[in-house]
Structures are given as structure tokens and as C-alpha cells.
Amino acid sequence: MTNSRGRPRTFNEEKVLKAAEQVFWKKGFSDTSLDDLVGAMGINRPSIYRAFGSKEDIYRRLLQNFADKMEAVFIETMGSDGNIRDRLIAFYQNALTVYSGGGIAKGCMVMSTAVTVAPCNSAIQEDLMAIIQFVDEKLAEQFQIAIDSGHISATPNGKSRGMLAQSLLHSLSLRARAGQSPSQLQPLIETGVALLTS
Amino acid sequence: MTNSRGRPRTFNEEKVLKAAEQVFWKKGFSDTSLDDLVGAMGINRPSIYRAFGSKEDIYRRLLQNFADKMEAVFIETMGSDGNIRDRLIAFYQNALTVYSGGGIAKGCMVMSTAVTVAPCNSAIQEDLMAIIQFVDEKLAEQFQIAIDSGHISATPNGKSRGMLAQSLLHSLSLRARAGQSPSQLQPLIETGVALLTS
DNA sequence: CTATATATGTACCAGTTCGCATAATAATAG
DNA sequence: CTATTATTATGCGAACTGGTACATATATAG
Numbered sequence: 001m002t003n004s005r006g007r008p009r010t011f012n013e014e015k016v017l018k019a020a021e022q023v024f025w026k027k028g029f030s031d032t033s034l035d036d037l038v039g040a041m042g043i044n045r046p047s048i049y050r051a052f053g054s055k056e057d058i059y060r061r062l063l064q065n066f067a068d069k070m071e072a073v074f075i076e077t078m079g080s081d082g083n084i085r086d087r088l089i090a091f092y093q094n095a096l097t098v099y100s101g102g103g104i105a106k107g108c109m110v111m112s113t114a115v116t117v118a119p120c121n122s123a124i125q126e127d128l129m130a131i132i133q134f135v136d137e138k139l140a141e142q143f144q145i146a147i148d149s150g151h152i153s154a155t156p157n158g159k160s161r162g163m164l165a166q167s168l169l170h171s172l173s174l175r176a177r178a179g180q181s182p183s184q185l186q187p188l189i190e191t192g193v194a195l196l197t198s
Numbered sequence: 199m200t201n202s203r204g205r206p207r208t209f210n211e212e213k214v215l216k217a218a219e220q221v222f223w224k225k226g227f228s229d230t231s232l233d234d235l236v237g238a239m240g241i242n243r244p245s246i247y248r249a250f251g252s253k254e255d256i257y258r259r260l261l262q263n264f265a266d267k268m269e270a271v272f273i274e275t276m277g278s279d280g281n282i283r284d285r286l287i288a289f290y291q292n293a294l295t296v297y298s299g300g301g302i303a304k305g306c307m308v309m310s311t312a313v314t315v316a317p318c319n320s321a322i323q324e325d326l327m328a329i330i331q332f333v334d335e336k337l338a339e340q341f342q343i344a345i346d347s348g349h350i351s352a353t354p355n356g357k358s359r360g361m362l363a364q365s366l367l368h369s370l371s372l373r374a375r376a377g378q379s380p381s382q383l384q385p386l387i388e389t390g391v392a393l394l395t396s
Numbered sequence: 397c398t399a400t401a402t403a404t405g406t407a408c409c410a411g412t413t414c415g416c417a418t419a420a421t422a423a424t425a426g
Numbered sequence: 427c428t429a430t431t432a433t434t435a436t437g438c439g440a441a442c443t444g445g446t447a448c449a450t451a452t453a454t455a456g
Contacts, residue, residue: 006402007452028314030228034444044405046446051403055444105317111372116226116314118375119303129376160389163369167390170372171365174309177316178327191358192365195393204432205422232414245434247415 013051016041021062025106028113029059029124060127066109067131070095074138084146085197088165092189095169099176100185107177111170132166139165143196152197161196168192211249214239219260223304226311227257227322258325264307265329268293272336282344283395286363290387293367297374298383305375309368330364337363341394350395359394366390 019040023032034055038045052058077091099107106112110131118125140162146152156164172185217238221230232253236243250256275289297305304310308329316323338360344350354362370383 004402005400005454007404009403026317028226028228030226031315031318033442035442043403045444046406047404049445105323107313112313115305115310115372115375117229118377119224120229125303125377129378132373132376132378156389156392160385163386164366164390164393167365167369167386168362171361171368174313174368175330177313178330179316179323180327180330187358188361188365191354192362194354195362195396198393198396203424203430205434207433231412233412241433242435243414244416244436248433253414 009051011041011043011047016043017052017058017062017065020058021066021109024059024062024113025109026104029056029117032059056121056123060124063110063114063124063127063131067134070098070108070110071134071138073098078138078142084142084151085193087142088193088196089189092168092172092193093186096172096176096182096185096189099173100182105177105179108169108173111173112177135166135169136162138162146197165196168196207249209239209241209245209249214241215250215256215260215263218256219264219307222257222260222311223264223307224302227254227315230257254319254321258322261308261312261322261325261329265332268296268306268308269332269336271296276336276340282340282349283391285340286391286394287387290366290370290391291384294370294374294380294383294387297371298380303375303377306367306371309371310375333364333367334360336360344395363394366394 019042020037023036023040027036032055034045034048037048037055037058041048043051048058052061073094074091077094078087080087080090095108110128114124114128118128136159140158143152143161143165144158147154147158152161168188172188175185175188176182217240218235221234221238225234230253232243232246235246235253235256239246241249246256250259271292272289275292276285278285278288293306308326312322312326316326334357338356341350341359341363342356345352345356350359366386370386373383373386374380
């Protein structure tokens with residue numbers, strides 16, 4: 001029994017999901033209508049449902065998808081072997097490029113859009129919480145390594161530094177979406193990293 | 199010509215605005231319907247329109263209203279004459295009480311709800327930007343005083359410290375709305391303030 | 397070929413959205 | 427009292443909401 005029976009799809013799954021992401025990213029969950037998705041994805045309503053489920057299903061999938069992409073950025077920048085200061089700066093700068101990309105003020109897709117719905121949608125709230133905790137852990141790991149190898153002081157500890165490092169990320173996202181330019185935010189990255197690695 | 203001609207209002211303006219705030223705070227701008235407001239405020243649609251204008255008018259008014267209330271918290275805590283460390287901790291703790299109040303994960307009303315709409319509504323985006331910049335300035339002021347009086351080092355400068363201090367606020371709001379408890383966030387406040395005042 | 401499985405397109409559902417037109421109500425001014 | 431002014435209540439309507447039924451199209455399996 002092959003999986004390719006029936007009429008073949010006319011759309012590329014990756015492409016239409018990317019299109020849907022753009023809409024959710026800009027308009028948020030509540031303000032995105034199925035008609036918006038139909039327009040952006042270029043496929044009809046019943047096809048969307050058949051392929052991806054409900055609006056909420058698509059959105060939650062894209063949340064995880066975005067988090068995965070940011071994790072890739074994290075691994076790419078923080079995984080190298082320079083000192084933690086330079087690696088952190090590279091990470092924040094790449095994140096900021098994502099947040100401010102395309103000339104539109106966007107911020108982080110997760111932090112900017114899931115927040116609002118969270119109190120009314122426990123599934124999305126849990127997704128958001130899980131992503132925040134994951135980022136905390138990943139950052140804490142890196143600080144712990146730097147502490148263990150004597151590059152930075154043992155206080156604040158790795159976990160605290162991780163949470164504070166994510167705070168900077170939260171603020172970059174929020175400020176970018178409010179319309180602050182990358183050049184305005186660059187000093188925030190630099191002084192933030194300086195404090196975080198002191 | 200007196201102002202009290204005609205049929206008198208049956209509602210208390212402050213009270214119904216407070217009720218509206220609760221709805222917007224929980225559901226965000228887009229997901230709050232006029233029927234929601236009618237239900238919460240206890241007055242009919244045409245009365246709402248006559249008294250406060252459109253849904254967007256009410257929301258923007260409440261944004262500023264909330265910012266004013268937080269400024270009052272700021273003045274109350276940061277205006278005293280203890281050392282900057284203790285005053286900052288008091289400020290963050292009071293803010294966190296607001297963010298986590300009433301058993302529901304709420305976060306900051308401005309940061310949690312205006313973010314999402316910002317890219318689609320330039321007026322709200324500008325409101326958000328103005329509030330962020332105002333908070334930056336108020337915080338920077340306090341750090342500058344502490345620097346000038348020799349209580350903390352001159353680098354990072356007051357402006358940078360102000361922006362970083364607001365980052366912590368952003369993260370507290372986001373984390374509270376994601377469901378993290380005040381006790382989980384207390385260490386973030388403490389280590390954050392320690393770094394900010396080092 | 398026929399049977400089956402998947403995808404698509406039209407058209408529609410019931411419920412909700414915002415905003416308003418209209419009329420009734422309740423106060424004051426003279 | 428009547429005229430004026432302001433607020434409140436009923437309820438409309440046209441557009442939009444997320445979601446689906448049904449018929450049609452296009453592939454593979456045998």
C-alpha cells in the first residue's frame with residue numbers, strides 16, 4: 001500500500017505553511033481569518049482543513065516551527081567555540097535580523113502573538129510556556145559551561161543568567177515590533193551582553 | 199448653560215472603564231467584541247459609543263490609563279529615598295503583583311495586548327512605542343541619579359541601564375502571562391537587580 | 397477496464413461581528 | 427406646562443466568522 005494514491009496535491013506544504021506563518025506573524029492568532037489564510041496559502045478552505053486541520057492546529061504547528069528555526073539560529077551562533085561574549089552577540093544580532101526582517105516590525109512570532117491569546121487558550125499558553133522554558137535551559141547550559149571553564153563568575157549562576165539572557169531577547173522582540181530600529185537596539189545588545197557575561 | 203441637562207447617566211464612568219479594562223487585558227484587542235464589552239460594562243452598545251467612542255477609542259484610552267497607573271506604582275516605589283537596589287526590587291515586586299494579580303496570568307496590559315496588534319494598527323503601535331520610550335526615560339533618570347551620586351558605576355550609562363531595566367519588566371510580564379508564578383519569578387528580579395546595579 | 401483513495405472547488409451553514417437608525421425615557425430651562 | 431437636551435433601549439442589517447457537505451477531479455491498485 002503506497003502513500004501516493006489519489007489525486008496529487010497542487011501545493012507545496014512547506015511553501016503554504018511559510019505563507020500562513022507570515023499572516024499569523026503579522027496579524028496574530030485572533031485577527032487572522034480563514035479567508036486570510038486561503039488568500040495567502042493559495043489553497044481552498046477544505047483543502048487547508050484536510051491537510052492541516054483547524055486554524056488553531058495550523059497556528060500551534062507554526063509556533064513550534066518558529067521555535068525550531070530559532071533553535072537552529074541558536075545552535076549556529078552559540079555552538080561555535082569563540083568566547084561566550086562574542087557568541088551571544090552573534091546570537092542576538094541574528095535574532096534581531098529575524099525580528100526586524102523585511103522592513104516590517106515583526107518581533108518574535110511566538111512572543112509577539114502567543115502572549116495575547118494565552119489566557120484564553122490553555123493549549124497555546126502551554127506551548128508558550130514550554131518554549132520559554134526550553135530557551136531558558138539552552139541559555140543556562142551555555143552559561144554553565146562558561147562558568148565551569150572559568151570564563152565568567154559563578155554568581156549569578158547559570159540558570160539565573162539564562163533567564164536574564166532570555167529577558168533581553170523578549171525585550172528585543174517587543175521593541176522591534178513596536179518599531180524600534182536595529183541600530184537603536186544594537187547598544188541594548190552590547191550593554192546587555194556585557195552585563196550578562198560580567 | 200449647565201452641563202447637566204438631559205437624562206443623567208446610570209453608570210459610573212470609572213467603574214465601567216475598569217470593567218472594560220479587565221476584558222481587554224484578558225482577551226486582547228482583536229478578540230474582545232462589543233458584546234463582551236456590553237456584558238462587562240453593563241451598558242448598551244449605543245451608550246458605549248456615545249460615551250467613549252469606538253472599540254479602538256476605548257482600548258487606546260485604557261492603554262494610556264494602564265500606563266498611568268504603572269507610573270504611579272513607579273513613583274511610589276522609586277520615589278522614596280532608599281538605595282536604588284531596594285527601590286528597584288520594590289518596584290518590580292509591585293509590578294509583578296499587578297501582572298499576576300487575581301489568580302489569572304495577566305502580564306502587563308500594554309505589553310501583552312498591544313504588541314500583537316501593533317503591525318496592523320499604526321495608532322496603537324505609536325501608543326506602544328511612546329509608552330516604552332517613556333518608561334526608558336523614567337528608569338534612565340533614576341540610574342543617572344545613582345551614577346551621579348556615586349552609588350553605581352558610570353558604565354553602562356544611565357540610558358543603557360534604563361533600557362535593560364525595562365527588559366526585565368518585559369520578561370516579567372511575558373513570563374507571568376505564560377503562567378510562571380511569582381515565586382518562580384522572584385529570583386529573576388533579585389539577580390536582575392543585582393546585575394543592573396553592579 | 398473498475399474500484400479505491402486522496403485532493404479540490406462550490407456553495408452553504410449557523411453564529412457573530414460592528415455600527416447605526418429609531419424610538420422611548422428622564423432630566424433641566426424657561 | 428412645553429421645549430430642549432442627553433441617555434438609554436430595541437433591534438435591525440450587511441458583512442464576516444470558523445467550519446463543513448457534497449459533488450467533482452485525478453491519481454494509483456488490481
